[in-house]
Amino acid sequence: MLAVVLLAVFSYALLQSLVNPVLPRLQKDLHTTQSQVTWIVTAYLLSASIFTPIMGRLGDRYGKDRILIVALVALAAGSLVSAVAPGIGVMIAGRAVQGVGGGVLPMAFGIIRDEVPPGKVPAAIGATAALTAVGGGAGIVLAGPLVDALGVRSLFWIPLAMTALAAVAAHFVVPPSRSRQEGSINWASALLMAGWLLALLLPLAKAPAWGWSSPRAIGLLVAAVVLAGSWFVVEARSPSPLVDMRMMRVPAVWTTNLVALLLGIGLFSVFGFLPAFVQTPPEAGYGFGASVTEAGLLLLPMTVMMFVAGLVSARWVIRLGARTMFAASTTLNVIALAMLAFEHDRPWQVLVAMALLGVAFGSAFSTMSNVIVAAVRPEQTGVANGVNVNVRTIGGSLGAALMGGIVSAHTPAGGLPTENGYVYGFAALGAAGVIAALAALLVPGRKPTADAVPGRHERPAAVLHQVRKS
Missing domain, CATH: 4.10.860 (DNA Excision Repair, Uvrb; Chain A)
Structure with a gap:
């Protein structure tokens, strides 16, 4: 079951960034303009942002196993439409359908909480959260080689096969949900x-x-x-x-969401702008003249370290507490962004910064998911994690707008951005990282334990307290 859930998560995460590095190729293939081709990314972002918390609530109400399959079918259907799209309009529609698959993430966390033995829940959630981040990085790394070997439409055919396989497997392997939230939508x-x-x-x-x-x-x-x-x-x-405001006021929930918002500003901006930075010809005064494939390989340390950090962070958060883990992660994030801003003249400097960012984001996102799962009732797991994922997306949109505005302001007409555009842009992301480090201090300092995560047959401590009080 866990293998199927992880396959579903990786398939969704891969689609988040797989097409981003090859937008110029898609623009040429679809005979469209640069402004129109960017809607391939925008439509997916908007659709996923809208549907992720909604699908989370539907899963809490009607069964996480059912809604997981619905989300995977949406991913497969959107991939098919995009793969055969004759023009830009049809491909944008396909990407919007893919965004419905954002429900995969909250369903995955909810299924793990319901079905995995309580003592193993933190590690399983850590692996799932890490794979979410890894998929985003792997999309950028794999895009170039896949296009070179199989053509640009392979970026949709391969995810189609993966999500279809995951949907069929989920139908037979994932058991019906044990915890459901009553009431209408x-x-x-x-x-x-x-x-x-x-x-x-x-x-x-x-x-x-x-x-x-x-x-x-x-x-x-x-x-x-x-x-x-x-x-x-x-x-x-x-x-x-749809979203219980009392749940959102729980200290562990709102402080974790605040850290997620501020960390998201850096993550998605690095994914979006660093490939263009390293592909810039050295004649511009910066950059390495890298190809699409080489640019992806420079992001490989980030992808690897995200996964490693996500796997081991569940153990460390039990020992040190969420506040300490968030403080360490956000500090590494600031150091890495400072390196990108001021020490980026050699490829090894970028590689080191990427590795640090991988540790920062992998450990932070794993810790976030575990904190959210432990802080809410089992029947609220889907919507709570859906909101957390959405908050990261909003942070990413803010970061992309901030970075894009700074780089654009330092781009001469018809030319490449100046080095100062990237320096000031990465420095601004670092400033947001400093605020994230301060926000981490607001997270409750109580150290969670493996036994603190409510299992299939346990009621959360807050509910037991209310029963005893009554």
Whole structure:
């Protein structure tokens, strides 16, 4: 069962970044413009952001095993549409369908909590969280070789085969959910949440092209504030909320989500901008003139160390506590981003910075998932992890907008970005990392133990306390 869940997680994570390095090839293959081809990434981001928490809530209500299969089928269907797309419009639609597969992550964490023996839950969650990060890095590493060997459409055919295999296996291997949250789904709340996420993330993704002062960007950001306020009121009054606001106020939950937001700013920006940095010809005063494949290999240390750190961090968080782990991870994040900003003249410097970032993100994301799982009731696991994943995505959108704005401001018309654009951009990401390190100090310092994670037949301590009190 765990092998099937990990295959599902890796398939989804791979699709997050697999097409990013080859957008110019897709632009040529689809005979479209640069502004249109970026919607291949934007559509996936927006769809995943909207559907991840919704699918998490559906899994908590109707069964995580069922919704996992739905998410995998959506990934496979979207991959098929994108693989055979004759034009840019159909491929964008396929990528939007793939975004529904964002439900794989909260379902994976929920299934592990329900089915894995309690003492092994932290390690299994750590491996799953690490594989999530590894998939994003592996997509960038594998994109070039796959395109060179099999063509650009192989970036959709291969994930199609993986997700279809995972869906069939999940049908036979993953048992029905033992814990379910009663009550109907508040679809008005779901629509409001989709509305404010769309209104927030769309201008963040397109502001470099639109301009921050454009009426579209300002109007959407204002709409995001209004819709988010309305959503909060509806959720607070609903007897069956999509996202329980009491759960979100738990200290371990909101502080972990704050760290996730700030760390996400750095992770997705590095994935998005470092390949372009190392591919820049040295004649520009920086860069190594790397190919797409070589640029991916420079990210390989980050991918490897993410996985290693994710595997071992579950043991360390039990010994040291979540606060200490977050403090160490965020500090490594700042050191690595400072290296990228000020020490990037040699390939080995980039390799070292990538390895440090891998340790930082792998240990942090593994710790986040374990803290969230231990802090909420079993029937809230899906939606709680869906929100945490979404918070990281919002952080990534903020980071990409920040980095993109700085690099664009230091790009002459018709030319390459200047070195200062990247220096100031990575330094700004490092500043966000410093804030993340400070936020880590807010995380409750109690050391979790393996026995603290509620298992299949246990009720969380908070519930037992209320029973005794009554």
